[in-house]
Amino acid sequence: MSQIESLFVTRVYRAELNEFGPEVDADELEASCYGIAEDDEAGQDWCEENGYPGYTSYASLTDLGWRSPIFADVIKALDEHVMSFAKDLEFDLADRKLVLEDLWINILPEGGMHSSHLHPHSVISGTTYVSMPDGTSSLKLEDPRSGRLMAAPPRQKDARRDLQTFVYMKPKVGDVLLWESWLRHEVPMNMAEDDRVSVSFNYKWE
Numbered sequence: 001m002s003q004i005e006s007l008f009v010t011r012v013y014r015a016e017l018n019e020f021g022p023e024v025d026a027d028e029l030e031a032s033c034y035g036i037a038e039d040d041e042a043g044q045d046w047c048e049e050n051g052y053p054g055y056t057s058y059a060s061l062t063d064l065g066w067r068s069p070i071f072a073d074v075i076k077a078l079d080e081h082v083m084s085f086a087k088d089l090e091f092d093l094a095d096r097k098l099v100l101e102d103l104w105i106n107i108l109p110e111g112g113m114h115s116s117h118l119h120p121h122s123v124i125s126g127t128t129y130v131s132m133p134d135g136t137s138s139l140k141l142e143d144p145r146s147g148r149l150m151a152a153p154p155r156q157k158d159a160r161r162d163l164q165t166f167v168y169m170k171p172k173v174g175d176v177l178l179w180e181s182w183l184r185h186e187v188p189m190n191m192a193e194d195d196r197v198s199v200s201f202n203y204k205w206e
Helices: 026-039 041-049 069-088
Strands: 012-016 098-108 114-117 124-131 139-142 166-169 175-180 185-187 196-205
Touching: 012 069, 026 041, 026 069, 026 098, 026 124, 026 196, 069 098, 069 124, 069 175, 069 196
Parallel strands: none
Antiparallel strands: 012 175, 098 196, 114 185, 124 175, 124 196, 139 166, 139 185
């Protein structure tokens, strides 16, 4: 009798940020994101020089948890979520732990996008969502084997989710998504008139 099983599974974690840690108010977090963006002249200059649509603090700020108490609360929650995901992944961390490496703000206006990429020097990456207006883009995840499929035929349009080459996840405000940092992902063009606001992060093993 034939038998088929799934091997080398790609795990993606989804939960509400406020499931752990202090209560984080979405409106207050959004206001803090815009306030920091307005004051961050170095970040604004970097975005302009590099053709980045909207704003990101990735290249300019490394101390969001110190700058704003609400970001300190976000970090406390994320630490718990990452620990929960690491248990699901059955990582053997030995006497080391996963710690926050980077945390940054993303503000994508109408027409803004973030092309396909991965985070090669981290273990777990993710995003928590601050503002997701109607019509804004989902997170697009790519099958990590796609570069090795070579002569394989395309999947059927109604293929089950775990066999699709690309999966779109539509988070809501207050959600946190986590994935292993080698998973290629992108943010397609924001088709909404309003900004898409999120906070992304990386965790390393040390």
